[in-house]
Amino acid sequence: MQYYNQDTYIYLNGDFVKAASAGIDLFGQSLHYGYGAFEGLRAYSTHHGTRIFKAEEHFARLQRSCEAINLPYEWHNPHLISRTYELLEKNNLRAAYIRPLVFSGSNMHLTPATSSNIVIAAWEWGPYLGQNLLRVCTSAIQRPTPQSFPIGAKVSGQYINAILASSDAIKRGYDEALLLDQYGFVAQAASENLFIEKDSKLYTPPLADVFPGITRQTVIELCKELHVDVVEQKLTIQDILQADSAFLSGTAAGIIGIKEVDGVAYQEDWEHTIGASIQRKYKKLVLEEENYEVII
Structure with a gap:
């Protein structure tokens, strides 16, 4: 089902904008129902350069998480790991927290997703709970x-x-x-x-x-x-x-x-x-x- 076209407006943060140019899919199950899967990885600056700790294990778990909730996962993990290193390089990050997120395509039914998307973000982030006891x-x-x-x-x-x-x-x-x-x-x-x-x-x-x-x-x-x-x-x-x-x-x-x-x-x-x-x-x-x- 198509929920919007090029002429459809939505109200977003105080403005009326075209749904197609909003930058996010507002008719997906991930936004409405929390139907998505994500991971958290860390890259560290080591004597051997920037290294992502246990990257294979994290992306494998991301794939298992998607499979557990019937969210399509059509990516090759070694490729995603390689692209993640490229992302770090493009953002000039030697040490970073990394967040891959798989989210559904347009679908407002309570049924398994038939399509999905992936986004990977990275940013500098110290220890989540600080360093004190x-x-x-x-x-x-x-x-x-x-x-x-x-x-x-x-x-x-x-x-x-x-x-x-x-x-x-x-x-x-x-x-x-x-x-x-x-x-x-x-x-x-x-x-x-x-x-x-x-x-x-x-x-x-x-x-x-x-x-x-x-x-x-x-x-x-x-x-x-x-x-x-x-x-x-x-x-x-x-x-x-x-x-x-x-x-x-x-x-x-x-x-x-x-x-x-x-x-x-x-x-x-x-x-x-x-x-x-x-x-x-x-x-x-x-x-x-x-x-x-x-x-x-």
Whole structure:
């Protein structure tokens, strides 16, 4: 169905403009229903030049996210990675945050998209949550359930959930929110995965209940190198409050320690925690100061 032609006007931000020249498709499911998928990658300035960390894994997850919601994905990932490097060069960016977004074509029905588009943007962006230890609170906003939504997909619409949780936490004077699952167990932060340290081990919620973060998996890989046990199990609020320390992980945020949860502060000095060791090792990894194979 054609929703507009060259003569159709729309009202946009105070002006009447032609729909065809508005610059965005105002009749797509992505805008109206949040029917889109996206990724977040980081490029780092290393001794070997600009490198995108785990580009293949991120674009593969973007493809899986589209497939999970029946959004056509007709691009070749190695080509997209190459074009992303070109984008960085054109914008003179050596270190940047990168956002690919796949969005639907014109369609106002609640049916699978028959066409899609991709846009890739990049900009300079420091650590999403800053660099100081975080004050975190539990949120009344619940993590979506696997039965209601493909929670392993990075889908645009589900991030309303994260916006509500994070904005409420900030209004209450905190830096970030922790979301519970439908059974009352701690799932993750609004847009980051959670790890806690207890008795020289790390614990993190199982994948069935959380977003499969690429940084989360990198943390687990780094723990193997450091001979640190990682236990994936359901965690209660009491588990979080009684831990020795805790931290969040994510591409935008990196590895960042938690100072307190719901006003209860961790007593262990962050610099002496496993999380701090992971944080230092992760930084060396993304800057290629340790052996790591980057596929361009």
